[in-house]
Amino acid sequence: MTQLRHDDGSDGAAGDGSPAGNADDPGALRLVPIGLVRTSMATKVEAPRQPAAASAETARIELLPNRNFEHALEDLAGWDYLWVIYWFHLNEGWRPKVLPPRSTTGRKGVFATRSPHRPNPLGLSAVRLERIEGLTLHVRGADMVDGTPVLDLKPYVPYTDAHPDARSGWLEDAARAAQAGTPPDPLGAWQVHLEPLAAAQADWVRQRTGLPLRERVEATLALGPQPNPYRRIKREGEAFRLAIRDWRMRFAVDGRELRVLEVRSGYRAARLATAEDPGIDAHREFINRWPSQAP
Ligand SMILES: C[S@@+](CC[C@H](N)C(=O)[O-])C[C@H]1O[C@@H](n2cnc3c(N)ncnc32)[C@H](O)[C@@H]1O
Known part of the structure; x- marks a missing residue:
């Protein structure tokens, strides 16, 4: 079981070297938020479907105080994009098959999608880093709702993270359908x-x-x-x-x-x-x- 603890992490958190486990339940993984996303989008329907659809939106990632995160942020300002790993805290439950907005060929297995309804509701967004002020990161392109708990930040490293020629699974069906002039192409x-x-x-x-x-x-x-x-x-x-x-x-x-x-x-x-x-x-x-x- 994965648990998300909503506290300031002062016992056994950040930087104390403790393993990310839970003595009571050996199968559990313990996650403690490092901060919150602050955006103008209060509800799920307001949030863009992916960061690329939100490139004009400004947002803040506010890290929690008293956790040594000032030091953890050192050397990050030189990166243009960040991976933000977060918790879809407004979702309950998950579905093995979902209907993604871009699909023209029906439902898809959730692991073949970026749906927020997942067995472990972890989100992943590459956002543009504009600047860092103290414990606040100013970013663009956040597709999370206001108050989303942030679990980790990592630099987006183009030489290893970008694979522009990679195949796109079922998204390519939609492109082919459009070329054939059949159902409308969302691509x-x-x-x-x-x-x-x-x-x-x-x-x-x-x-x-x-x-x-x-x-x-x-x-x-x-x-x-x-x-x-x-x-x-x-x-x-x-x-x-x-x-x-x-x-x-x-x-x-x-x-x-x-x-x-x-x-x-x-x-x-x-x-x-x-x-x-x-x-x-x-x-x-x-x-x-x-x-x-x-x-
Ligand atoms: C399609 S998901 C993609 C998220 C991320 N880029 C990913 O691939 O993991 C984006 C949608 O998740 C929903 N969402 C954003 N933040 C959420 C949260 N904290 N809890 C539940 N749903 C959220 C919004 O409806 C948003 O449009």
């Missing part, structure tokens, strides 16, 4: 274009709320337009609707190009009138500015 052949209205609205949302909406839309739609609960895409008449946090984007499919037509608030009119949710003022201002986008 990046899609061009995403924001119409002037949508571009102005996305830029406004970024300025007003800090959410890099344009980058999130481009990264999500680059996988294709097909309705998908993971990517929160639905059909809406002739067009489609993509949800990113509490914003909705209407887009149209034009050959291999996806045209994002407009941004709308995800709030219903009644809630918009009365709710006191954090962040709702930005939606009210948005609708004052673009009244035709009122729900």
Whole structure:
């Protein structure tokens, strides 16, 4: 059994040379978080599906104090990317077969995917290291939700970690299907274009709320337009609707190009009138500015 201890690790943790075992249960492995991820994504649906889809997102990894981690961080600043190993703390249970968002050929064995629903819920993300300040690492490209416990950090070492010509398993089925003109290809052949209205609205949302909406839309739609609960895409008449946090984007499919037509608030009119949710003022201002986008 794998256990995650949520304490400051002061007994038998970091740097004391004790084995990562547990005397009561010889099969158990004891893991103690070294810190937490701090991002603006509070829930699983808000988090990007992989670091590459989050390259515009800034995040912090805050290491715990009083654990000698200042010394452990020495010499790390010279690396551009880090591997972050973490715990999918919001998931319970796991599934042997899962349906990945990119699959065009059905369910896949979980070990052949990067699904968060695993027997040991360990996450692995290569994030861009921007700078280190004390015990805080400023990074880009984090696909973890706020509060995710971090278990380890390692430098991303291109000469040994990067294998650009490696095969991609079932992801290649999707690419072949697209070439044959059969089901829609989620593998990046899609061009995403924001119409002037949508571009102005996305830029406004970024300025007003800090959410890099344009980058999130481009990264999500680059996988294709097909309705998908993971990517929160639905059909809406002739067009489609993509949800990113509490914003909705209407887009149209034009050959291999996806045209994002407009941004709308995800709030219903009644809630918009009365709710006191954090962040709702930005939606009210948005609708004052673009009244035709009122729900
Ligand atoms: C597809 S997984 C990939 C994660 C990592 N890059 C990997 O390959 O191990 C990314 C998704 O995990 C979910 N997620 C992120 N942090 C989580 C957490 N702390 N607990 C549960 N699910 C989480 C979010 O829904 C996010 O979109």
